[in-house]
Amino acid sequence: MAPTHLSAPSRASSAPRRTAPRSGVLHVNVRHTTRYTVVGNHLAQHEKLSLMAIGLAVHIQSLPDGACIAIKALAARFPEGEICVAAALRELEAHGYLARTKERLPNGRLATRTVSYNRPGHLPLEPEPDPEPGRRPEPEAQPEPQPAPRPSPAPKPAGPAAPPALRGPAASLLAGLHLREPRLLLSERDVHRLAPGVTAWLDRGAHPDAVCRTLTASLPDDLKHPAGLLAHRLAALLPPPLPAKPPAPDPLQNCDRCDRAFRGPEPGACPGCRSTHEECAA
Template sequence: MDTQQISAPSRASSGVVHDNSRHTSRFTVVGNHLTQHRELSLTAIGLAAHIQAMPAGAGIGIKDLAGRFPESEARIAAALRELEAHGYLRRTRTRLANGRIVTRTVSCNQPSDQRRTDSLPGRDCPQRTVRPPTPVRPCSEPEADDAHPARSRTRTHTKPAPRREPAPLLVPKPAFPAASLLRTATDLLAGLHHQDPRLLLSEQDVDALAPGVAAWLEREVGPAAVQHALTTDLPPEGMRRPAGLLAHRLTARLPPPPPFLPPATLPPGPIPLQNCEGCDRAFRAAEPGECSDCRTEDFHPTAQQL
């Protein structure tokens, strides 16, 4: 009995397999230097192949191409700039006799620098000096002819996103911002980095947080207690803005005001001085009158008794 031979699977089955048919009509020859270009995007390669297959005189403006394909005008404009930078397109603007600005587009089936190297005759595009590649910028460029010459030169550029400024620090304010309280608060904030190096604050942050610390000190909270409330249970990581965390703690953990204490009873003041109405001598009494000497009922001798 014969043993059945098991053939190993072909390694070529894991890659692409070509099922080609020879074209006899309606075909375009596209070079591998374009289809396998390492620096062009797939959008640019496909757009170049489409343009090379178009008949002479066909419209290939940005709006024309955007009407045929699902890509946006911005993406098509970027692909055209790629092809122009690598020598597959030449676009020049020409002013006509009536003042209109038109764009002349020349499609090259082989880049200019490669034609000079190969010295092959019969190409569609004449040899020219290759300019440095134009960097692709995220902007939409008008491609179709425009009725207004000044408007045809306008370009809509994407503005850079504005820089976001940090939110202002909101902290409680003391009822009576005494200079001594603010000085103590500033010294406390400037020394927080000794407890945690991440709490090294800038001068601007210290000035913004000082009123919040002064509000705590005004409510009879000592500097040590304020420092403990600000530096304990800090997150182990992710402190991108320490001043914002301190401002939140100063606001969210603000203690209540101390209880109201009525003023203590003042001791009685000194008895005021009065001038005696009898002898005009000074004496202390609550009301005006005579001194004790003038109010005595001692017997005064008369002339008969002398």
């Protein structure tokens, strides 16, 4: 009788074995079917973004439309503070993954509108409507046989589909530059690519007219690449950030001893009464 080999597999596996690397990470992947977000390697392996900015971009891209991504809301959600969150948002904005614009509400107040781009520099695709969850699409009814219709003249080829509208003050400013300077007629792709740079100017307090004058002034006679020239000017001539507001003065307080008014962070004695008390104690 043949000997039994306990270490031998019960049956041979038909799947080929993958040679495992001797060092580095080894991936064990499972295909996602629900609750997942597609992230491009241009973001996950970005050479200039910080790890904080990459992780924040992935989190933002996983959120539904209308979710709040204000600095305070993100700092309350994650252990990093407001300073780290604000710096990561600026990184994403500088590399085109976010665009923040100021819009005036019907009540007159200003609000910040943020647009997230999962692939900067590319136009978005029109999403197809998803079927209702948990419900299979009903089969189409088969039409009854009909007599063959008479041949009709071939329809005229349809024109190109209308591109999505450009929105936001930065995109409107760039799209209208050719009205001031005909040589600055930009393509829709260039407008989307340059819009974050204009937004950075507007966020730093630059007036739209001042931005237009800077971008259209003293153009070279042999201008061949207007988008490249505008990208250089937006980066090289970016104005400094707005100066910090001076700290608010201390509120008015009434002295507990002489009842005179003085400015101080907390109620108590005024500086004159405190100094007199210190001299008496000495």
